[in-house]
Amino acid sequence: MRHTLSEALSGLRRNITMTIAVVVTMWVSLSLFGVGLLSAQQVDLIKGRWYDKIEVTVFLCTAATQGTNCDAGHDATDAQRDVIRKTLESNAEVAAVTYETKDEVFVQFKEVYKDSSILGTMTAADMQDNFRVKLKNPEDYQGVVSAVQGLPGVQKVQDLRGILEPVFAWLNLARVATVGASLLLLLAAALQIGNTIRMAAFSRRRELGIMRLVGASNWFIVLPFLLESLVAALAGAVLACLTLAGLEQFVIIGKAQPAIQTVRWIGWDNIGLTVLAVVAVAIVLSTIPTLIATRRYLRV
Numbered sequence: 001m002r003h004t005l006s007e008a009l010s011g012l013r014r015n016i017t018m019t020i021a022v023v024v025t026m027w028v029s030l031s032l033f034g035v036g037l038l039s040a041q042q043v044d045l046i047k048g049r050w051y052d053k054i055e056v057t058v059f060l061c062t063a064a065t066q067g068t069n070c071d072a073g074h075d076a077t078d079a080q081r082d083v084i085r086k087t088l089e090s091n092a093e094v095a096a097v098t099y100e101t102k103d104e105v106f107v108q109f110k111e112v113y114k115d116s117s118i119l120g121t122m123t124a125a126d127m128q129d130n131f132r133v134k135l136k137n138p139e140d141y142q143g144v145v146s147a148v149q150g151l152p153g154v155q156k157v158q159d160l161r162g163i164l165e166p167v168f169a170w171l172n173l174a175r176v177a178t179v180g181a182s183l184l185l186l187l188a189a190a191l192q193i194g195n196t197i198r199m200a201a202f203s204r205r206r207e208l209g210i211m212r213l214v215g216a217s218n219w220f221i222v223l224p225f226l227l228e229s230l231v232a233a234l235a236g237a238v239l240a241c242l243t244l245a246g247l248e249q250f251v252i253i254g255k256a257q258p259a260i261q262t263v264r265w266i267g268w269d270n271i272g273l274t275v276l277a278v279v280a281v282a283i284v285l286s287t288i289p290t291l292i293a294t295r296r297y298l299r300v
Contacts, residue, residue: 034241
């Protein structure tokens with residue numbers, strides 16, 4: 001074991017510049033990889049929070065609105081309203097139905113626009129009564145929309161997924177781009193590790209040949225190179241983990257959470273899972289290229 005450690009340390013000293021290059025490349029690539037994993041978890045948290053709140057809103061006709069199901073100049077009738085309610089309540093995809101009158105909508109409007117000059121130009125008569133529909137499964141909304149959008153008295157059916165989906169699409173695109181860039185850098189790091197170990201093995205090819213001739217096992221020969229690459233990879237992984245921890249502490253906790261309190265942000269448990277993934281990837285990236293780079297020197 002002493003021989004293995006001394007050979008690994010000797011290899012690190014001989015190839016110090018290449019080792020530093022490997023550490024930096026692993027640091028950057030693993031940090032990007034970790035950011036990609038964290039962004040994926042953040043998107044899932046946002047989806048989990050907002051998808052539970054997604055509702056379908058059925059806006060009813062008023063005298064001021066126009067629509068294919070509306071009678072010009074007239075509000076939706078009580079009979080039309082009853083048909084819409086029964087249609088919604090009988091739908092298997094609906095969990096709850098809430099009716100909001102114009103007065104109730106106007107109370108909410110005044111709260112939202114209490115500091116705006118537009119409030120003085122609006123009255124309850126300008127509002128639009130509606131049915132708010134809570135779904136059993138937010139993913140299944142098309143059946144509800146198609147069931148009521150053609151009913152008399154329905155001016156418009158609005159599904160919040162139509163608003164949120166583009167946001168999630170951009171978040172997912174950013175996640176894919178981050179992970180894709182990190183995978184390219186991880187590939188570069190793996191190639192760099194392989195080249196470093198190949199150069200180290202080539203410089204000691206005579207010694208390795210003698211070791212094989214005298215009966216040294218493959219693991220006895222390869223283990224110093226494995227330790228050398230593992231030390232470099234884990235050093236990059238440690239720096240990447242510290243970077244992710246700094247991101248959580250100074251960006252998420254220090255900046256994002258106080259600024260946007262309506263969003264559930266990733267926490268230290270998410271950082272812990274990501275750190276485990278980063279370390280696992282570092283070990284794999286240090287092991288496989290080393291085994292490939294040294295296999296030719298294991299033949300007698």
